[in-house]
Amino acid sequence: MxxxxxxxxxxxxxxxxxxxxxxxxRRTDKQVHQKKHVxxxxxxxxxxxxxxxxxxxxxxxxxxxxxxxxxxxxxxxxxxxxxxxxxxxxGVVRGVPDTFRGSNLARHDVPAPGEKIFNVLQFGAKPDGRKDNTQAFIQAWRAACDFKGPSRLLIPGGSFLISQVVFGGPCGGTTPKVVQILGTLKGSTDISEYPEAYWIVFESIVGLVVTGSGKGILDGQGDSVWKYNDCSHSSDCQPLPANLRLNKVTNGVIRGLTSLNSKGVHLFITNCEIIRARNLHITAPADSPNTDGIHVSHSNDVRIAKSTIRTGDDCVSIIQGATNIRINKVTCGPGHGISVGSLGKYENEEDVKGITVKNCTLVGTDNGVRIKSYPGSKESSASSMLFQDIIMNNVKNPIIIDQGYCPNSKCSNKPPSRVRLSDIHYINIRGTSSTPNAVELFCSSQYPCQNVELHDIDLKSQQRGPTAASCTNAKVRFGGKMNPPPCK
Known part of the structure; x- marks a missing residue:
């Protein structure tokens, strides 16, 4: 376009x-029109x-x-x-070219010839960990964003306290705009300073690189507010702020950053097109509530690679409207595994299609690769999903489909899930399960899972005894080595 x-x-x-x-x-007193089909x-x-x-x-x-x-x-x-x-x-502009295809993303760690650098220190920021630097950051961003040539927002070494901040576009001139974080950003612990559920957001930008060069840290200081999270008791709870949110970003790169102790989700990608997330280190305690590592919705062509995620919730969660999502070489654990869902929670959800998870390792997680949907949902679908070459190490529920997902125990007497699941492939998944059922496929009785394939599965019990597989309302075909044995 x-x-x-x-x-x-x-x-x-x-x-x-x-x-x-x-x-x-012109104004007229009366107009007479012939009837025409329009x-x-x-x-x-x-x-x-x-x-x-x-x-x-x-x-x-x-x-x-x-x-x-x-x-x-x-x-x-x-x-x-x-x-x-x-x-x-x-935020649904589709079909644009991938400007980062085949390029060396690490080159953005070094300023290009002629690139103008906007250092936040020049706008009054103080790296003392105490002064609120929000306005200095906004002013520096505005200058870099509006600059007509290549530009870089530089956050040097040191500790910078900031509250909620929006780095908004559209930007002018040469793209991509580069944001380089070499210091530590600390989120305010005053929850009243977050009117929306995010801390740092990049929005409405075409061409963006956010790089930490292996040094940058986003410290959400979430341990100060996790006590206010009541989502385990209430389905209408208000989510706590995400460390970093991308909204309506096209051709974006996030790399070389550490996200530490987010109040809520660490990285939230929504309404985006062509996003590359690489070399990320995401960390929060195993008991930190709803601290998903990377959360993707309403986005197309998102690639997550070469990252380590240790959280109190899903390492990666993929929900409605996500298409062509690829996850490769991610190490997950502790956490709740890599999830497609929850699906069917809201009205008029968009379909999910084209999910690939490959070459990942899960360690001590509550689930391995999981697909989950609520009972009593409106109709939608999730299809074309591939989980391949995955290692499970002492994982509960290594392979699981749960179409009766009900985290708040308020789903009794609801009709079956109406999320249609199809074309799901599990290939070369091996390791150990900490639960007897290494494979649990619980699909909707109204819309049974279609075209599910398990091929070369080898999941041994972490405890004594064999592992088992359970299949309910699922049309499954098996091939290659199967441990546990195929469902009867």
Whole structure:
């Protein structure tokens, strides 16, 4: 799709051409129209039908005026301008090229020739761990974001206290914008300073690199507020702030950072397209509540790789609207494993599709690879999921599908889950299980799981005795070595 600025310019010229051709509208006492059949479609549908192609003739940088045929052209231009703005506002711009494909992401640790550096110290920040540096950070970001050439926001060594901060776009000039964190950022312990459920957010940015160069630390100081988390008792609880949130970011990289003791989720990726999360170290105590490592929703083409995650909840959780998510070489534990779900919790959930988890190691986790959905849910689906080449070390429930997931014990007498699960493949998963049932597939009685494959599974008991597999409402095929034996 054409750049936003070009579409807006085209839209403005379209309105001007309409005024030129028809004249500006005048007040009239009465208008009489012949009845005609008119099919009205919204801008999003128009974009889907015409495939993102602008049909017009621009010569010498100006649109040609070619009579009545121009009217349709102008309307098409306006449709695409509106379609882009609508999609951009919702954070669902899809089909853009991956500008980081095949590139060495570590190169962003060193400023490029001609890159202008905006050091937060130059904007009044103090690395003493006591002064609130929020405004200095915002001012430095604004300068780096608005700069027309290549730019970098630099947070040097030291300890910087900040409260809730939004690094918002869109940014001007050369992309990507680089944010380099070499010091330690400490989150305020005053929970009243977080009106929303995040601490640091990057929003509405095309082209972003956030790098810690192996040194940067985001310390949420969550141990000061975990006592306020009541989500284990209430389904309507308010989540505590995430350490880092990406919202409406396209072509983004997060790498070389340590996220420590987040109040809530460590890294929350939502409404994003083409995100690369690599070389992350995420740490919180095993008993810290709802401190998911990486949480992904409403996003496409997210890759998580070469990271270590130790938390009190899911190491990675993938929920509604997530498509084409790839997790590779992640070490998880302690925590609740790698989860698709929970699904079916909310009205009108978007489908999940294209999940790949490979070359991961799980150690001492409460679950291994898990798919979970609520009973009594609205219809949605999750499909095309691959879990391959995974090592389990003393893991409870190494392979589990739970379509009766009910964390608050308030799901009695609810109908079966209406989340349709299909095309799920477990290949070459081996190690030890701390529970007798190493494979537990509990699917919906209304919509049984379709096309589930288990191939080359070798899960031995951590205790004495054999392991077992249980399959309920699941159409499963088995192949290769199977330990535990296939479900009967």
């Amino acid at each position: 054409a750049p936003q600025a070009n579409l807006v310019k085209a839209g403005m010229e379209g309105f001007a051409l309409l005024d030129d051709y028809y004249g500006r509208p 099919e009205i479609i919204n801008s999003k549908t128009a974009a889907e039908i015409y495939g993102g192609v602008l049909v017009t003739d621009y010569s010498n940088g100006k649109a040609n005026r070619f009579g009545k045929a121009c009217v349709l052209t102008i309307l098409i231009i306006l449709c695409f301008a509106l379609a882009y703005c609508e999609a951009y506002a919702k």
